[in-house]
Amino acid sequence: MDHVSSTFLTDLIRSTIALFVVIDPVGSVPVFIALTQKMERAERASVTKTAIITAAGLLFVFAVAGTQILSIFSITISSFMVAGGILLFIVSIELLTHGEWRFAGAGTQGESGVVPLAFPLLAGPGAITAVIISFQTAGLIVTALSILIVIGITYVVLRYINRIYRVIGRRGSIIVTRVFAVLIAAIAVQFIVDGARTLFS
Secondary structure, three states, X not given: OXXXXXXXXXXXXXXXXXXXXXXXXXXXXXXXXXXXXXXXXXXXXXXXXXHHHHHHHHHHHHHHHHHHHHHHOOOOHHXXXXXXXXXXXXXXXXXXXXXXXXXXXXXXXXXXXXXXXXXXXXXXXXXXXHHHHHHHHHOHHHHHHXXXXXXXXXXXXXXXXXXXXXXXXXXXXXXXXXXXXXXHHHHHHHHHHHHHHHHHO
C-alpha cells in the first residue's frame, strides 16, 4: 500500500511539474497584459474566467481522448504544434502593428479568453501533448489532479494581474505590449520549428 501511495505521489509530482513548466503561468502574465490592456477590470476578470475554464476543459478532453481525436483527422502532435505556432504568430503580428488583439473588440471579450489565451497559449500543443502522455503513463486520476493544480495556480496568477497594471501604468503597458509581442513571435516560431523538425525527420 505504501509503495502504491509512493508511486502515485511520484507520478502526480512528475505530471504536475511537467504541465506547469509547459503552461508557464507566470510567463503568460505579459501576454495577458498585452491582450487585455484596453479592457475594464470586470472585462479582464471575465476573460480570465473564460480562458481558465476553456483551457481546463480542453486539457481534460485531450487527456482522455486526445490520441483518438487527432487520429480521426489523421493529425499528428507535430502538425498540431505547427498549427498552434502559426496562430500564435498571427497574434504577435497583431500586437506589433496595432497594439492589441483586434478580434477581441466590443461585445466579444469572452472570445479573447478562448483565442489566443486558452488556446494556443495555456492549453497549447505542448500542454496537450503533456496531458496525453500523462494519461497514458500515469492514468486518469493523476492527470486530472495535475490539471486542476496547474490550472488553479494559473487562475490565481491571472486573477491578481490588476496589481501589475497599477505598477507599470499605461505607458509601461504599451511598452510591454510591443516587447512581448516579439517574445510571443519567438515562442510561435519555436512551436513551428519543433513541430516541423519532427514532421520532416
